[in-house]
Amino acid sequence: MKEAMIIAVSMTAAFIFIIIANIAGKKTGRQMDSQFDERQIIARNKAYMTGFFVILLLILADVLLKMTASAFYVDPLGELSAVFIGIGVFAILAIWNDAFLMPAQKPGLMSLLYGVIAAERMLRFLFSLRAGECFSEGKLTLSNINGVIGITFFAILAALLLKQRSSRSED
């Protein structure tokens, strides 16, 4: 429960930071979106829509599982997994349409960052698994969220690397 609180507080803090950065950007005329070109903005909007739809579907599945008392995980693993999978879908679609990174951003540095996050989360997940913290009373515990985040970030990293490779061959 304590871990759930920490995750919820961190996510709320991240959202508040993004909102403040956006408002500050608007006031100084340096909006994040202005760095993306027009094709990228359209592609990102489509990716946002798909990611959001995936979150809705997964939340619906989570609600149905809970209603039928067949949920095989503790709260809020289902909701958090839905959010991270939705974010992953958005990121992969945006990467695939060359709309994830701004022109000035370096793909190599971003790949490294995602790789570090994915590896750190997967290690935490493996340690939890080894310590027997991933299952409790026949249900998946919140420790499994590290696995979900790790796999999501590995998928994003794989998409980034594949896109970089295909972009190089296009050049």
Added chain:
Amino acid sequence: MKNLNMKAARAAKDYSQQELADIVGVTRQTINAIEKGDYNPTIKLCLAICKALDKTLDELFWED
């Protein structure tokens, strides 16, 4: 439909896709998508490309 007029005009100016992209402020992939006919640019971007390549809108974007 591929935009061969734009590709030819870019080649005549000896610009790479990346160079043209930097001049008009978009990504190389966007220039590539326009040339391949995968993306229809806005009039604002069309004008920027025309200025960069010293061509008119008709010369680059009008299909006969």
